Amino acid sequence: MDDAIKPVVDWLREHNPTVEEIPEDLDLIENRLIDSLGFMEFILMLEDLIGRELRLDQIDVNQFRTLRSLTDHFLKE
Numbered sequence: 001m002d003d004a005i006k007p008v009v010d011w012l013r014e015h016n017p018t019v020e021e022i023p024e025d026l027d028l029i030e031n032r033l034i035d036s037l038g039f040m041e042f043i044l045m046l047e048d049l050i051g052r053e054l055r056l057d058q059i060d061v062n063q064f065r066t067l068r069s070l071t072d073h074f075l076k077e
Contacts, residue, residue: 004075
């Protein structure tokens with residue numbers, strides 16, 4: 001696992017204690033690891049991690065579907 005995505009995985013595991021492994025291509029929304037109630041909390045955690053505010057009017061939910069897409073859109077240097 002890439003060190004950049006580890007805080008995201010830790011957050012997901014903390015909020016989904018029954019989940020052991022999270023493959024990088026697992027749909028996090030479809031599999032309810034991120035739900036509508038937790039989405040804003042997830043956004044705030046991600047903003048803290050990347051050090052900038054995300055503009056909600058420019059967010060595409062598909063950017064949050066998998067660990068791979070999160071890495072590609074937010075965590076690559």
